[in-house]
Amino acid sequence: MAEQHAHAHAHHHGEKHTHISRGTYYRVFAALMVLMVLTVAAWWVEKNLLEIPGWLAVTIAMSIAIAKTVLIVLYFMHVKISSRMTQVYAAGAFVWLIILFVITMGDYVARGWPPQAGPLP
Amino acid sequence: MSTLSLPQSSYIRDNSRTFTDWLKSWLLTVDHKRIAILYLLSINFFFLLGGLAATLVRVELITPQGDLMSSDVYNRAFTLHGVIMVFFFLIPSIPAVLGNFLVPLMLGARDLAFPRLNLLSWYLYMIGGLFALIAAVFGGVDTGWTFYTPFSSTYSNSNVVMTITGAFIMGFSSILTGLNFIVTIHKMRAPGLTWFRLPLFIWANYATSIIQILATPVLGIALLLVVVERLWGVGIYDPALGGDPLLFQHLFWFYSHPAVYIMILPAMGVISELISTFSRKRIFGYEFIAFSSIAIAILGFLVWGHHMFVSSQSVYAGLVFSFITMLVAIPSAIKVFNWTATLYKGSISYRTPMLYALGFIGLFVIGGLTGIFLGVTAVDLHVTDTYFVVAHFHYVMVGGTIMAYLGGIHFWWPKMTGRMYNETWGSIAALIIFVGFNMTFFPQFILGYLGMPRRYHVYPPEFQILHVMSTAGASILAIGFIVPLIYLGISLRKGAIAGDNPWGATGLEWKTSSPPPTFNFDKTPIVTEEAYAYPPEAAERDAAAWRPGSPL
Ligand code: HEM
Ligand SMILES: [Cu+2]
Numbered sequence: 233m234a235e236q237h238a239h240a241h242a243h244h245h246g247e248k249h250t251h252i253s254r255g256t257y258y259r260v261f262a263a264l265m266v267l268m269v270l271t272v273a274a275w276w277v278e279k280n281l282l283e284i285p286g287w288l289a290v291t292i293a294m295s296i297a298i299a300k301t302v303l304i305v306l307y308f309m310h311v312k313i314s315s316r317m318t319q320v321y322a323a324g325a326f327v328w329l330i331i332l333f334v335i336t337m338g339d340y341v342a343r344g345w346p347p348q349a350g351p352l353p
Numbered sequence: 354m355s356t357l358s359l360p361q362s363s364y365i366r367d368n369s370r371t372f373t374d375w376l377k378s379w380l381l382t383v384d385h386k387r388i389a390i391l392y393l394l395s396i397n398f399f400f401l402l403g404g405l406a407a408t409l410v411r412v413e414l415i416t417p418q419g420d421l422m423s424s425d426v427y428n429r430a431f432t433l434h435g436v437i438m439v440f441f442f443l444i445p446s447i448p449a450v451l452g453n454f455l456v457p458l459m460l461g462a463r464d465l466a467f468p469r470l471n472l473l474s475w476y477l478y479m480i481g482g483l484f485a486l487i488a489a490v491f492g493g494v495d496t497g498w499t500f501y502t503p504f505s506s507t508y509s510n511s512n513v514v515m516t517i518t519g520a521f522i523m524g525f526s527s528i529l530t531g532l533n534f535i536v537t538i539h540k541m542r543a544p545g546l547t548w549f550r551l552p553l554f555i556w557a558n559y560a561t562s563i564i565q566i567l568a569t570p571v572l573g574i575a576l577l578l579v580v581v582e583r584l585w586g587v588g589i590y591d592p593a594l595g596g597d598p599l600l601f602q603h604l605f606w607f608y609s610h611p612a613v614y615i616m617i618l619p620a621m622g623v624i625s626e627l628i629s630t631f632s633r634k635r636i637f638g639y640e641f642i643a644f645s646s647i648a649i650a651i652l653g654f655l656v657w658g659h660h661m662f663v664s665s666q667s668v669y670a671g672l673v674f675s676f677i678t679m680l681v682a683i684p685s686a687i688k689v690f691n692w693t694a695t696l697y698k699g700s701i702s703y704r705t706p707m708l709y710a711l712g713f714i715g716l717f718v719i720g721g722l723t724g725i726f727l728g729v730t731a732v733d734l735h736v737t738d739t740y741f742v743v744a745h746f747h748y749v750m751v752g753g754t755i756m757a758y759l760g761g762i763h764f765w766w767p768k769m770t771g772r773m774y775n776e777t778w779g780s781i782a783a784l785i786i787f788v789g790f791n792m793t794f795f796p797q798f799i800l801g802y803l804g805m806p807r808r809y810h811v812y813p814p815e816f817q818i819l820h821v822m823s824t825a826g827a828s829i830l831a832i833g834f835i836v837p838l839i840y841l842g843i844s845l846r847k848g849a850i851a852g853d854n855p856w857g858a859t860g861l862e863w864k865t866s867s868p869p870p871t872f873n874f875d876k877t878p879i880v881t882e883e884a885y886a887y888p889p890e891a892a893e894r895d896a897a898a899w900r901p902g903s904p905l
Contacts, residue, residue: 317539328567331654335670336603339658342669 250313260307267300358850359771363868383468384871389454390769391475393762396450399441399482404831406434411824419811427810428495429511435498440520441482443754444612447619448530448565449478451761452558454769456534458862458869459552461543461878466536467529474529481523488515497808499609502590502601506582514583517576524569527615531565534558543861545880552860552884553642557622560646561615564653568611575604602664606657614653616750617717618646620757621688624710627760628692629885630858631707632699633892636885638691645684652681662733671730678728685721689714700895704856705779709760712787716752720745723798738808741801747794759786759837766841767855771867772848778840786833792826859886 274292278284284292306312311322364386369375379387409430413421422430453471457464465471488494494516496505505513538559542551578589579601588594590601629636636642658666658674692714701707723745727733736742767773796819801807805816812820854863865874 321535325567328654332571332604332607335655335658336600336607338673339599339603339667339670342667345667345669 252307252310252313256307260303263303264300267296267303271296360866360868360870362870363771363866364871365770365868381472383464383472385453385457385465385468385471386769386869386873388471388475389450392445392449392453392478395475395479395482396442396446399437400834402486403434403437403442404834406430406437407827408831410434411827413810414812414820415817415824417812417814417817417820422810424810425495428497428808429493431808432494432497433489436485436494436516436520438750439498439612440523441478441485443616443750444527445478445523445530446616446754446758447623447761448534448558448561448615449474449526451554451623451758451765452530452534452561452619455554455765455862456537456558457541458768458865458873459555459860460537460541461546461861461874461880462537462541463872463874465533466540467533470529471533474526474533477522477526477529481519481521481526484519484522485516486519488512488519491515499605500576500579500601501605502579502582502598503592506579506590506598506601514580517580521573521576524573527565528569531562531569534562535566538562543878543880546861549640549643550880550883551643552622553625553636553639553646554619554622556643557618557625557646560650561618563647563650564611564615564618568608568615568654571604572608572612575601575608578604599661599664599666602661602666603657606660607654610657610660611650611653613746613749614649616754618649620713620754621646623757623761623764624692624713625688626858626860627706627710627764628695629887630764630856631702631704631710632696633702633887633895634695634699634885635883635887636691637694637697638687639884641687642691645687648684649681652677652684656681656728659728659733662730663737675728675730679725682721682725682728685717689718689721698892700892702895703780705774705776705783706760706764708780708783708787709756709763712783713753713756713760716748716756716790720748720750720752723748736801738806739801740797740805740807743807744794744797744801747797751794752790756786759783762841763837764856765862766844767851768862768867768869770845770848771851772844773851773855774837774844774848775840778836782833782836782840785829785836789826789829789831789833793823793830794826796820796822796826859884 271293274289274296278289305322309322311319314322364384367375367378369378379391382388382391409422410427413419413427413430419427453465489512492512494509494513495511496509496513500513500517505517538551538555578587581587582589582591582594582596586594588596590596590598592598625636625642656674656678658670659678662671662675692710703711723741727736727742727745763774763779800816800819800823803816805812805819851867853866855867856863861874861878861880862869864878
């Protein structure tokens with residue numbers, strides 16, 4: 233009786249349904265492989281075929297990388313089917329990553345401000 | 354519970370027949386209290402090692418000439434000291450020992466949420482430590498605990514990779530502890546234990562855990578990239594390969610400034626417990642103390658550039674970091690004011706833990722305020738990389754974290770072991786430590802201000818007197834650390850039986866027996882009141898009951 237109760241409880245408790253099918257895993261894996269091929273292809277094109285300006289090359293590489301990350305985080309790391317609290321924490325990690333990037337880039341962008349060497353006039 | 358004998362069954366006792374069984378029961382335990390004891394022993398071992406390295410440094414500095422060791426050996430000595438003290442003592446100290454022991458007890462839980470991860474975290478700590486020790490035995494490292502590039506990545510010929518691997522592995526142990534605490538605090542509070550009834554030690558550890566899981570991975574990556582560049586020549590930090598040495602400082606301090614709060618926040622949590630208990634008063638401004646922990650955890654992530662004012666970081670970034678650094682001081686100050694207000698009209702008893710708590714407040718104020726000096730760019734240009742900085746961070750790390758660690762060990766010693774330590778010796782040791790500490794580190798403020806650079810072992814003769822004072826103080830400090838080892842050791846056999854609640858403190862950990870049974874509580878406690886629920890007249894009653902000569 234008690235066991236039955238615990239079982240029912242577990243079902244109610246899962247905030248969302250808690251399962252990713254095997255098929256989905258395979259599809260995500262395939263998508264990741266495609267993205268990997270894209271990464272290598274982009275590098276190859278830049279090296280052998282076209283002059284791509286730096287900012288564009290970085291944007292392309294970053295976009296592919298972000299797509300991969302999103303897939304892994306949502307499906308392989310189960311964030312898609314996790315509780316709200318887990319999702320908040322996962323999102324928090326990215327907020328922190330943005331802090332790291334934005335403030336660090338703030339330094340790089342501002343190098344050479346003010347332009348004159350030595351103390352300000 | 355009787356106070357004449359230790360409880361029949363507790364987490365320390367077990368019925369293993371042979372020595373190997375007994376050893377297994379400890380090394381494979383998933384009991385958070387036993388893991389805390391494992392951590393206590395191993396962390397204190399590393400503290401001893403770090404102390405030995407410090408002794409080398411201090412002895413060398415007695416004379417202005419470099420006569421005891423070469424510059425190269427000196428570099429390795431202070432690096433060993435820094436690496437061991439920061440990564441293997443201060444960062445794990447309070448969370449892994451006191452936090453592991455107390456978080457489930459204070460929450461009214463049977464254990465942490467992931468007992469096996471907890472054990473894994475201890476093993477990772479030990480493996481990381483082993484790497485660091487091997488690196489030290491086979492010649493050591495000479496980069497300083499900060500592993501700055503391009504020296505660490507390109508030029509240094511010491512065991513950089515080995516040491517970095519050790520720090521990297523230890524980082525995972527820290528992450529696992531943080532993860533465990535966060536889940537436990539969210540999920541395993543006893544019925545009725547709402548967020549605003551939690552002891553402030555729990556809030557502090559929660560804030561610490563956030564830092565541990567969000568910052569430590571960045572250190573891991575930064576260090577891993579040094580290894581990658583050293584071993585395979587991938588250009589990350591070396592300009593010749595298209596890298597940027599300053600990138601390392603950004604990544605390193607993105608972790609290491611928050612890491613100083615990994616060290617101090619749990620310490621502040623301990624102090625809140627001690628101040629309230631030994632003033633017999635509710636803590637003043639509970640919510641402010643709780644939220645200032647969270648504010649410190651968040652703001653602490655925005656100020657790392659104050660370690661880079663002279664690093665060729667842009668002037669603009671320096672100004673922004675300087676400004677935000679001023680903001681961090683606010684939540685720290687809030688805590689100090691609230692503790693002081695708690696003392697006001699309290700019935701203060703100068704027991705050993707309270708001596709440490711009061712010492713903490715004074716020393717932390719000096720350490721924090723000199724941090725503000727350093728956060729002002731114009732002042733920092735003058736004193737950066739001098740002994741002023743060394744004095745600043747020892748005031749916060751030794752005067753703050755170690756004082757709280759020792760205060761906490763004494764306060765919860767009866768809970769951990771079931772026995773009382775010798776109060777007289779306890780107070781004597783606390784005073785020795787306070788005097789020795791100030792004598793060691795106060796002269797360093799002056800030295801630094803006069804221009805004594807850090808990390809040099811040859812210096813102008815006019816600095817000698819201050820250096821000799823500092824070394825003399827360090828010897829006193831060392832005695833102060835050894836005395837507790839002795840009387841705490843003796844108390845394990847001879848100490849008076851403590852009983853469940855020797856201090857008359859509030860908090861769930863005092864409601865179970867000392868030492869607690871394996872699953873902490875015979876019956877899950879139900880919480881109906883706030884933390885520190887001393888009745889309003891408790892302090893007056895306590896003061897009225899005071900007998901001359903009684904320490905309590
Ligand atoms: C109250 C707020 C604090 C402020 C405003 C502050 C500010 C600073 C600044 C500006 C520096 C850089 C000095 C330089 O290298 O020129 C510094 C160094 C340092 N601080 Fe603090 N600090 C504070 C609290 C703490 C705490 C609580 C700890 C540790 C528990 C700590 C540990 C350190 C360490 C280890 C260094 C030196 C790192 C190194 O270069 O090896 N600080 N602090
Ligand atoms: Cu800092």
